[in-house]
Amino acid sequence: MSETAEAPGPVTIVETPIHLDYKFTPGVAQSRFLRALERGEITGQRCPKCQKVYVPPRGACSMCGVATDEEVKLSGKGTITTFCVTQIPSPGLVPPYVTAWIRLDGSDITSMFLIQECDPAEVRLGMRVEAVWVEESELVPDLGNIKYFRPIDEPDAEYETYKDYV
Amino acid sequence: MSNRVAVVGVGQTKYAAKRQDVSMAGLVREAAKRALDDAGMTWSDIDAVVIGKAPDMFEGVMMPELYLADALGAVGKPMLRVHTAGSVGGSTGVMATHLVSSGAHKRVLVVCYEKQSESNATWALSIRLPFTGGSVTGAGGYFAPVIRAYMRRSGAPDDIGIKVSVKDRLNALNNPYAHLKIPDISEEMVRESPMLWDPIRYLETCPSSDGACAVVLTDEDTAKGTPNPPAWVHGTAVRSEPTMGAGRDVVNPHAGRDCAKDVYAQAGVTDPRREIDCAEIYVPFSWYEPMWMENLGFAPEGEGWKMVDDGSTSMKGDLPINPSGGVLSSNPIGASGMCRFAEAALQVRGMAGDHQVDGAKLALGHAYGGGAQFFAMWMVGSEKPNA
Amino acid sequence: MKSFLRDVAIVASATFETPSEPSRNEVEMLLPVIHDALGQVGLSQGEIGFTVSGSSDYLQGYTFAFVGALDAVGAWPPIRESHLEMDGAFALAEAVAYLQEGHVDTALVYAFARPSRGDLDRTLSVQLDPYTVAPLWPDARGLAGLQAQAMRDSGRYGDVPDVTPTYVGDGVTAVILATGDRARELTKTPVWIRGIDHRIEAQMLGLRDLGSSASTKLAGEGAGATNIDEAYLHVLYPHQELLVKDALGLDRQPVNTAAGPMMVGGLERLATAAKSIAGTGKRAVATATSGACMQQNLVAVLEGAAA
Incomplete structure (x- = not known):
């Protein structure tokens, strides 16, 4: 804003705070997923048509457009199919930190998670990882139960086994 | 196509980080007025208005077409508002084309905009739904892993993204409307800019811009009486696929390949690399240029990076990509796709000024959005398409 | 048309x-x-x-x-x-x-x-001019009240019902x-769509005659809304039915109104009209409205081919 003593300059911006409250309904499928998380389990749902397993489940196979119902319990281990090293600060995270697309064993889609307990420079495609959970007493129906993933002592997956999961 | 459609007017605002000299209404009006002037028309000549922009929560105005109706001369007329994520600038152009090709209207004003200085896009994109844990935020955080997967798949050298960044910023120096102007841009400067989301460096990302872009579309009869040469629409296409689909390929999306094939078929193009003179494509992060070269069928899979490496996509190459400087130089999100469509039209009208590709007769405009699951394209030419 | x-x-x-x-x-x-x-x-x-x-x-x-x-x-x-x-x-x-x-x-x-x-009446305030009107948080029902009062003041509508959503x-x-x-x-x-048109008005209430719906009238003309047997009108408050009937020149035809869920209600009217006249040979008009005090209106004319 440019102003002179004689005439005030134009108003260039007005701030109007908007406060709106919403209730959130996760849905039937995600509610089941959240209840499983509360028990310390990860569950997906299998599409009755293409047989692919979705995690987190959203109640439908988005490719087939049909409802999913069959629950599938997953181990919490998976493979990094690709990742990014973030160098800019984010609330609660000190850069550099790694976010990876992880294909959980038994699922057919990737999910994005933090990778910790590991030097970012060591993270690589095909790396095998597992979920690290909050203490049992802290379990709630929230994906935040999984604090992050960490490397496990298994050989890297072959490129051919995960290259299509991006 | 049913009825032929012509682009007879193009108007853009100066793109800048902050356009605090105008309100949102003033911003869209600036672009619209320039498009009308180019078309030799006034507000009253327009039959219908179509606007497009990214999420309402960016600027905090719900269904802003209601507020903008008066400023855009739409009172008493049909007005539509399209929203298809980042591809919206393109899909708005496609839907507006249908309003003319269907015979519903003769003269349609299309306006897309974003006023990022009056918004908080990062906030709007990071609304944390309950139960979802600490999710990763920011477009760079989403697309950087996709780029890494492309690099692994194609074996492209590490400096391809840097070359794209330099090329587009050099092109922007010849575009009076471009936001970023970096006269001393160099590969060294890009390489040494901070790494944000490895493998994406600061100078390999798009800026946040305020801006609006407008076009006037008409039927064939109306186009005869306009002062400047028209661009003829030879084809339009949209394609969408699921965001979270098991078996979807985010690096080389099926929807993008299908969308390109559709628009080429409509335009009678069988060898896109040779027949298309230039293209304006949606490249918000440098590496998306080589990726889209493959997705659009300009290069075989795994070889898009070679077109960057050998200079084919530069102004001196055989297929200049983003002569305007592209999204890497100006990014008014909701308008960015429309800028691509409008710049393609300017090229075949011979009206692109200092960034004109000599003799451009056929040009592609391209936009994508979301997690690269939404695509919109149009092909425009200097000659009328076959009926 | x-x-x-x-x-x-x-x-x-x-x-x-x-x-x-x-x-x-x-x-x-x-x-x-x-x-x-x-x-x-x-x-x-x-x-x-x-x-x-x-x-x-x-x-x-x-x-x-x-x-x-x-x-x-x-x-x-x-x-x-x-x-x-x-x-x-x-x-x-x-x-x-x-x-x-x-x-x-x-x-x-x-x-x-x-x-x-959420709170729909409050949320809809965010549709208004972001610089001079929305910051005052006028709620949707209050604005509809201004419309109902303008109708009463015009003296053209007889009894104008209260604003109940x-x-x-x-x-x-x-x-x-x-x-x-x-x-x-x-x-x-x-059910054939014989005509469909929609028109918008200025948002600022002071620029509009709230005692009539100019955009419905124009859209009705554009869609060819004549010789209508039945009407399926999208109205959010009872008084708006009078405005739409007036704009479309409806008098003796059976009128079926509903608001439906916001963003869905207009499409629902078209769907319900089609279901009702399918196979009857009848001609129906269906409408959709959007914005404060019916700022934007769509009119469709449907014909159910006789079975």
Whole structure:
């Protein structure tokens, strides 16, 4: 804003705070997923048509457009199919930190998670990882139960086994 | 196509980080007025208005077409508002084309905009739904892993993204409307800019811009009486696929390949690399240029990076990509796709000024959005398409 | 009224409405309704030429609400698809234009909303001029009250009812369109869209005559809304029925009004009109409204071919 003593300059911006409250309904499928998380389990749902397993489940196979119902319990281990090293600060995270697309064993889609307990420079495609959970007493129906993933002592997956999961 | 459609007017605002000299209404009006002037028309000549922009929560105005109706001369007329994520600038152009090709209207004003200085896009994109844990935020955080997967798949050298960044910023120096102007841009400067989301460096990302872009579309009869040469629409296409689909390929999306094939078929193009003179494509992060070269069928899979490496996509190459400087130089999100469509039209009208590709007769405009699951394209030419 | 290059008919539709959906998300609400509509004419999503939807992020409470909703469609292989941040009735108008081009002969139009998640009257304030009006938070019902009072002051309407909102909370509607012969193949009772038009007015209330609906009148003329047997009107408050009837010159025809869920209600009116007159040989008008005090209005004229 440019102003002179004689005439005030134009108003260039007005701030109007908007406060709106919403209730959130996760849905039937995600509610089941959240209840499983509360028990310390990860569950997906299998599409009755293409047989692919979705995690987190959203109640439908988005490719087939049909409802999913069959629950599938997953181990919490998976493979990094690709990742990014973030160098800019984010609330609660000190850069550099790694976010990876992880294909959980038994699922057919990737999910994005933090990778910790590991030097970012060591993270690589095909790396095998597992979920690290909050203490049992802290379990709630929230994906935040999984604090992050960490490397496990298994050989890297072959490129051919995960290259299509991006 | 049913009825032929012509682009007879193009108007853009100066793109800048902050356009605090105008309100949102003033911003869209600036672009619209320039498009009308180019078309030799006034507000009253327009039959219908179509606007497009990214999420309402960016600027905090719900269904802003209601507020903008008066400023855009739409009172008493049909007005539509399209929203298809980042591809919206393109899909708005496609839907507006249908309003003319269907015979519903003769003269349609299309306006897309974003006023990022009056918004908080990062906030709007990071609304944390309950139960979802600490999710990763920011477009760079989403697309950087996709780029890494492309690099692994194609074996492209590490400096391809840097070359794209330099090329587009050099092109922007010849575009009076471009936001970023970096006269001393160099590969060294890009390489040494901070790494944000490895493998994406600061100078390999798009800026946040305020801006609006407008076009006037008409039927064939109306186009005869306009002062400047028209661009003829030879084809339009949209394609969408699921965001979270098991078996979807985010690096080389099926929807993008299908969308390109559709628009080429409509335009009678069988060898896109040779027949298309230039293209304006949606490249918000440098590496998306080589990726889209493959997705659009300009290069075989795994070889898009070679077109960057050998200079084919530069102004001196055989297929200049983003002569305007592209999204890497100006990014008014909701308008960015429309800028691509409008710049393609300017090229075949011979009206692109200092960034004109000599003799451009056929040009592609391209936009994508979301997690690269939404695509919109149009092909425009200097000659009328076959009926 | 302009004639169409290709006749377009509503061949199927389905709707679900509830005051407040307790447990399902948008995808789970949409899936059975879309499947119901497709099933009525034996189509699968793969056979649909163009898909378009209407919804509002501000009603859902987060950005890109339409992106997730697409999961209910099964967009694979990739589909021709678009989205309007408007009532689904406007999406239907876009589909009609799209079908004129002749590349495809069927369309799926759907709309969804869950306004029960928030405070609708307050949320709608965010539609107003962001610099001078929205900061005052005038609520939607209060603005409708100004409209009702302007009608009383005009002395043209006799008794003008009080402003009681009639909109339903949550819902989804899906409509299947088809062109010419394809429509006749799919159903014995296609309902032809003989005209469809929509018009907008200035937002600022001081620039408008709130005692009439100029945009409804223009859209009615554009859509050719004459010789009407039945009317299916989208009105959010009882007094608005008088405005729409006046603008469209309706007097003796049976009138069926509903508000429906915001963003869905207009499309639902078109769907219900089509269901009601299918196979009857009757001609109906259906409307959709949007914006404060009916700022924007759509009028469609439908004909149910006699069975």
